[in-house]
Amino acid sequence: MMHSAAARRNRKRLLKQYWPAYLLVLPVVIWYLTFCYAPMGGIAIAFQDYKILKGIFRSKFIGLENFREMFRTPTFPRAIRNTLIISILNLSIGFPVPIIFAILLNEMTQLRYKKAVQTISYLPHFISWSVTGGLIYMLLSPSTGAIAGVVRAMGGQPVNYIGISKYFRSIVVVSAIWKNMGWSAIIYMSAITGVDEQLYEAAIIDGAGRFQRIWHVTLPGIRPVIAIQLILAVGNILNVNFSQIFILINDLTLDVGETIDYYVYRVGLGAAFDFGLATASGLIKSVIGFILIVIVNAISRKLTDGEGIW
Amino acid sequence: MRRMYTHADKVFHSCNLTFMSLVLILTLYPFWYVMIGSVSTMGHLIRGGFILLPDGLHFEAYQQVFRNALIPTAYRNTLFITIVGTAFSMFLTILGAYVLSLKKLPGRTFLTFFFVLTMLFSGGLIPLYLVVRSIGLLDNIWALIIPGAMSTYNMILLRNFFESIPEALFEAASIDGESIWGYLFRILLPLSGAGLATITLFYSVSYWNAYFESLIYIRNRDLWPMQTVLRQVLQTAQMNTMLYDDARQTVAAETLKDAMIVITVVPILMVYPFIQKYFVKGIMIGSLKG
Numbered sequence: 001m002m003h004s005a006a007a008r009r010n011r012k013r014l015l016k017q018y019w020p021a022y023l024l025v026l027p028v029v030i031w032y033l034t035f036c037y038a039p040m041g042g043i044a045i046a047f048q049d050y051k052i053l054k055g056i057f058r059s060k061f062i063g064l065e066n067f068r069e070m071f072r073t074p075t076f077p078r079a080i081r082n083t084l085i086i087s088i089l090n091l092s093i094g095f096p097v098p099i100i101f102a103i104l105l106n107e108m109t110q111l112r113y114k115k116a117v118q119t120i121s122y123l124p125h126f127i128s129w130s131v132t133g134g135l136i137y138m139l140l141s142p143s144t145g146a147i148a149g150v151v152r153a154m155g156g157q158p159v160n161y162i163g164i165s166k167y168f169r170s171i172v173v174v175s176a177i178w179k180n181m182g183w184s185a186i187i188y189m190s191a192i193t194g195v196d197e198q199l200y201e202a203a204i205i206d207g208a209g210r211f212q213r214i215w216h217v218t219l220p221g222i223r224p225v226i227a228i229q230l231i232l233a234v235g236n237i238l239n240v241n242f243s244q245i246f247i248l249i250n251d252l253t254l255d256v257g258e259t260i261d262y263y264v265y266r267v268g269l270g271a272a273f274d275f276g277l278a279t280a281s282g283l284i285k286s287v288i289g290f291i292l293i294v295i296v297n298a299i300s301r302k303l304t305d306g307e308g309i310w
Numbered sequence: 311m312r313r314m315y316t317h318a319d320k321v322f323h324s325c326n327l328t329f330m331s332l333v334l335i336l337t338l339y340p341f342w343y344v345m346i347g348s349v350s351t352m353g354h355l356i357r358g359g360f361i362l363l364p365d366g367l368h369f370e371a372y373q374q375v376f377r378n379a380l381i382p383t384a385y386r387n388t389l390f391i392t393i394v395g396t397a398f399s400m401f402l403t404i405l406g407a408y409v410l411s412l413k414k415l416p417g418r419t420f421l422t423f424f425f426v427l428t429m430l431f432s433g434g435l436i437p438l439y440l441v442v443r444s445i446g447l448l449d450n451i452w453a454l455i456i457p458g459a460m461s462t463y464n465m466i467l468l469r470n471f472f473e474s475i476p477e478a479l480f481e482a483a484s485i486d487g488e489s490i491w492g493y494l495f496r497i498l499l500p501l502s503g504a505g506l507a508t509i510t511l512f513y514s515v516s517y518w519n520a521y522f523e524s525l526i527y528i529r530n531r532d533l534w535p536m537q538t539v540l541r542q543v544l545q546t547a548q549m550n551t552m553l554y555d556d557a558r559q560t561v562a563a564e565t566l567k568d569a570m571i572v573i574t575v576v577p578i579l580m581v582y583p584f585i586q587k588y589f590v591k592g593i594m595i596g597s598l599k600g
């Protein structure tokens with residue numbers, strides 16, 4: 001009794017001191033309500049035969065019809081498959097590259113050159129996908145592209161690489177590496193800096209060569225960071241960068257390149273304006289993504305003794 | 311200490327040096343290639359391959375690009391959304407981050423949850439589009455600023471930065487009669503230059519680079535930013551509709567695209583050397599605490 005009365009008094013005192021803070025945060029809360037929580041309410045559209053003129057309150061409720069519709073045509077399952085394939089390629093090829101880059105960068109002895117390479121390596125991270133797409137278009141252009149020039153010089157006939165399905169995923173994976181390698185390497189670089197110098201010296205005294213030092217000292221030293229990054233990447237497996245796909249895809253590469261996000265865009269705003277169907281497919285992705293991220297956070301809490309990713 | 315270099319070390323270092331130089335070339339060459347392309351003749355590029363130098367300095371492509379009324383307007387729009395948008399985003403982000411950093415605030419846990427939940431779950435593209443539509447922002451330049459103004463990630467970064475400033479300062483200020491608002495404006499913000507610079511730059515770059523919002527919210531081309539015009543130019547096989555508003559077609563389409571890319575990217579390339587150190591600082595603030 002006494003205790004709770006004291007707690008209540010304390011709370012009252014705190015409220016008296018802190019009430020202006022609520023006023024300060026009010027605009028932020030309003031923004032979140034409008035642009036995050038109101039759209040969450042809009043999920044109802046997924047269960048409606050939504051008509052824009054009728055709006056969300058007067059459109060007809062049709063239960064799970066949109067979800068059935070989604071699996072009636074092969075395009076949505078195809079979008080799921082494409083998303084998973086591109087993500088797995090990004091994970092298996094794109095994920096190790098920054099780690100290798102960071103380790104090799106750390107082995108460099110010319111410090112000024114090392115700094116220059118590092119600074120330039122994360123420049124592409126700050127270049128927009130429209131520009132990156134532009135660079136790709138120009139390098140791969142069948143008429144004026146650098147690749148086309150080489151192909152012609154070797155007696156071949158250049159083709160429109162950006163419009164051919166079999167090249168699409170390679171272009172996606174390689175351009176993602178080009179854009180993100182340096183930036184992703186930063187976190188590994190800082191982890192490597194944290195590895196105890198004495199361990200290296202002990203390894204040298206034990207006669208370990210360079211690759212043995214990397215294998216037995218550097219890699220174990222940054223293993224926790226690698227684990228967290230890997231878990232995060234797995235949690236984001238349904239999120240293939242939309243801006244990237246949007247800039248690179250065209251009608252000729254839809255079969256291998258259309259991801260879930262792009263499907264939602266195309267069905268909803270790109271061509272068909274089927275809002276119900278688009279919202280329903282977006283919802284499926286959100287729900288699975290949410291479950292994945294919760295699982296992933298639980299795992300990372302376990303691995304790092306209570307330090308979750310949030 | 312200075313180690314003896316063995317033969318194996320020398321081999322390794324020269325391989326590594328070669329590899330790093332390759333990384334440098336692969337990172338920078340695409341930019342160089344479009345710069346060459348924008349001032350060269352078509353023939354030079356067609357014969358070329360991985361060319362290193364242009365065959366002269368032909369600026370017709372740039373003249374052509376700037377003659378089109380769409381480009382200066384797009385540049386102005388980009389500047390507007392970058393400057394005004396960044397200011398607006400910083401305003402909201404500072405308020406949110408500050409209030410979240412008040413350790414004794416009643417309801418702080420709930421507020422954090424309220425913000426962070428939106429990083430994990432969202433209504434999706436269509437419901438957001440309908441909200442933007444219903445508040446009358448379609449075909450309005452503010453649609454390029456307001457709906458995407460907040461990044462919860464940036465807000466958490468800034469909160470972490472604020473939290474790294476000793477709490478004793480806040481206690482002392484309260485005892486001196488400083489109010490919640492006064493502490494923010496008179497004490498906290500002046501101390502947070504580095505953190506604010508980082509977040510400001512994150513927002514500016516993302517406004518400068520944004521193109522998708524304008525494609526879904528804006529029909530009126532006069533409100534498009536540079537990135538969107540560039541994207542449309544790249545996607546249109548027949549450029550006539552986009553760039554040739556007169557009959558004076560003297561420059562090849564590919565060269566025009568090169569020029570478009572260059573004028574979009576050059577501002578970023580120019581400021582990058584001066585601002586890059588803040589970006590790394592930012593990612594470090596973030597990694598202190600997730």
